[in-house]
Every structure is written in structure tokens, then in C-alpha cells.
Amino acid sequence: MLIEVIAAAKHIPDHDLTGKTAVVFDVLRATSTITTALANGCLGIFPVVSVEEARSLAAEPQKKINNAHPGIMLLAGERGGQKIPFFPHGNSPLEYTPQVVTGNYLVLTTSNGTRAISGAARASDIFIAGMLNAKATALAAAKKGKDIVLICAGTADKFSLEDTLAAGFVIQELLQLKPSLADSATGALRIAQHYAREPIRAFYDSRHGQKLLRLGLEEDIKWCARLNMYDFTSRYKDGKIELYR
């Protein structure tokens, strides 16, 4: 089993994901928001790349989504860390309380995260992960028994410390399988080991963390930095992300 890490969504085309297990990280904040919403009873999340796509999907008759569980389709997203004008919901995991999401769906568009998810389409399975469910995601990925590609959404097409950190924690959990590590995976592992005692320090060291702090979003950072809060992962399939155990 080979494990490698892609530093930013932009670099996905350099890698052949065919027949591999992909895991997508956009820890601040898309994949942490997805995980939190599913934990709080959201039935499914539709990640889309553009604002227009989000609007048109949310406007579709609800029964197209799920006859058995009609639910409401909530329109959510951000650009540059801030809410999209006229979108009722943003990209803060703390917005998605049980009161808001139980029995409902989300259509989510974010700067980097949703692009990374759609870019991973050729992989056999696409899991969605963060600090919140690093261990559960590692277990699910390990069970597939295939090579694993950990895809960091990155920030502005570049290496992001918090995504790499979360990838490193997933790799740490996979070490017992004696995998073969690409240098990118060894690097991510060393970064996770460096911050293991206090992972939130990496978030304060990161440029995107510093930006969210300036926007007054420290509670979001604290939430997204929590390690292994949940015992499930989620999976993207046929355009939708659902809870996966």
C-alpha cells in the first residue's frame, strides 16, 4: 500500500487516481463543516464548484433529491472566507447545529474544498476528512486495501499547513499497516508528529488560520482543530456526500 499526499487541488491532474482511495481535506473549513453537519443529522451534502451551480441545484424540486426523506435544501458557501451574498448559510461548522440541519440537505460551494472533491472523481472511493475524524477516516481507507492519495485542498493553490497536518494524522493511524510512504506522506507525518501534543498551534501558525482570526472566527478554528471527535467518516459518491461507517 502506497500513501502519498497532494499539496493542493491544483496538482491533482499530475497524479493518476484511478483505482486508488482518495481522501480530501479542507480543514479550514469545508470538510470540517461537512463532517459537523453530518454528525448533527444532515442527510447529505452536495458539493458544487460554482455559485451558479449551487443556486440552480438548490432551486430544483426537493423530491428529486430523495423521495423517502424530502428535507429542505440549504444553500451554503463562502468565497475568501466570507459568506456569499444572498446565501442563507456560510462555511462555519458552528452554524450547522442539529436545529438547522437535522433531516435537511446542504448545497455547499467553497473556495478550494469543493474543487478538490470534484477533482478527485477518478478515484475508486472519495472520503472527506478533517481533524475531527482523522482516525475514523484512516480506518475506512485502510479497509479498502488500495493505495491511498490524501488530497489537501490547499490555500490559493498552495501548500496549506492545516490540511497537511490532518493528512499527517491520518497517516499516523495507517502506520501499523506498514505502508510505503511517498516523501510527501513522510513530510506530512513529521509535521503531525511535531504538533501532536497541541495540534491547534499549527492552526495559529497557518496563514489561513491567521486570516480567520482576523475575521473574528477563532471559535471556528478551535472547533476544526479538534482531533478525532467523531467515529465516522463521510464519502462522496454520485454527486453527494453522506455519512459512512
Add this chain to the structure above:
Amino acid sequence: MLIEVIAAAKHIPDHDLTGKTAVVFDVLRATSTITTALANGCLGIFPVVSVEEARSLAAEPQKKINNAHPGIMLLAGERGGQKIPFFPHGNSPLEYTPQVVTGNYLVLTTSNGTRAISGAARASDIFIAGMLNAKATALAAAKKGKDIVLICAGTADKFSLEDTLAAGFVIQELLQLKPSLADSATGALRIAQHYAREPIRAFYDSRHGQKLLRLGLEEDIKWCARLNMYDFTSRYKDGKIELYR
């Protein structure tokens, strides 16, 4: 002062190097070989991308190179870690003893290193570094007072642990200047801190290090992993690399 790290030569076009100080690392082995040859009395090194270019440059009348120090032009290089057929010299730093290089020049072509050097052309200054002269290179780059881009040649267009490690040691020396670190720089720094007690472990963890071991080149690895052996750096200018203090 902003410091960032580019993970592989392939990604150089994503960055604007104009007006910045660039430092190129191809620790296994091009930039370690360059540093060692200059330490042992080589007068200058001409890095070229292709084998053909190397051959034609080495065939030029010697006086074109330097009238005052005519020297011999030695043809050197590797592809895939091995000597190029009919080339008298390879890419092992241990080949370039004072007996071989004193008063002579090298024309060097390697898989990734020479490509990274030529790709950095837009930068104000281009330093060539490795573990062997991390500290001296940091001092020279700091004196320029500009933003610094640390360019890792990478292995097969991907993140390489040993190049990132050396970049991390350069960053460590620059911390006293209180620079602003891109996430890529913070990541490299954490990797260097992880391996600080025994840097050679990173070389054994790296894919390229493992490949060189299989080729019987452990002595090369041990040499390239030595930290701060030399108190000079080298600089690429007008097609030639020369010792720089």
C-alpha cells in the same frame, strides 16, 4: 521578508520570482556536488538542462570560458541517478576531489537540479545550496534583504524530503530576522526540527535516498547529509555557478 518553499522544479511557473532571492536545492546530489566541487577548487560550474547542450558547451574552445584561468572543462552528469554513457564524470560529490577539479570547470547536467536552476532565472539572485552550506546560504540570502523563495528540485516532479529538509535548515537560520513564513516554509521548518538531532535519518526515509542506497551509493548520502560543512554558498549568474561569500 516573506519566505516560501516551492516543492518541485515543475511548480516554479506558479510563482513570481521577480525581485526575490532564490535558493535552489537538489541535495541528492546536484547541489551537494556543486558545493563540494567549488570547495575543492573548481573555478566554475555550467549547469545545463540537456545532454546535448553539455556536450556542445564542453567542446567549445577553453579560452571562451575564462582567459585568465583557462582550466579544463569537465563533462559531468547523471540521469536517473546513474552516469551518462560516455560522460567522464557522474553526479557523485565524492568524485570531485581537489586532484580532479582544482583550476578546472564543470559542465553539469542532472535530472532535476539543473532544471530548477535554469527555472529560477527571473530571481534577482540565485544561490545554490544543500545541507553542506545551509547556514552560509541563509546568511548570504538574508544580506540581500528581499523575499526569499527556496526552490526544491524535487524527485520526479514531486515533493522530496531531503530538499525540503535542507530548505528547513536554511529557514531555521533565518528565524532571527522574524520573517513572515508561508505555510510551505513553516512545514519545511517543522520537518527540519523533527530531524534536527540526526538529519541523516531523513535521507534514509526519503525515496531518493533509498534508491541511491540500492545503487550502492551510501557514502554519497552520508556526505550530502552533513550539515554546515562549509562557510560559503555559491551563486548562479550569467550561466555559471561560482563560489560566493
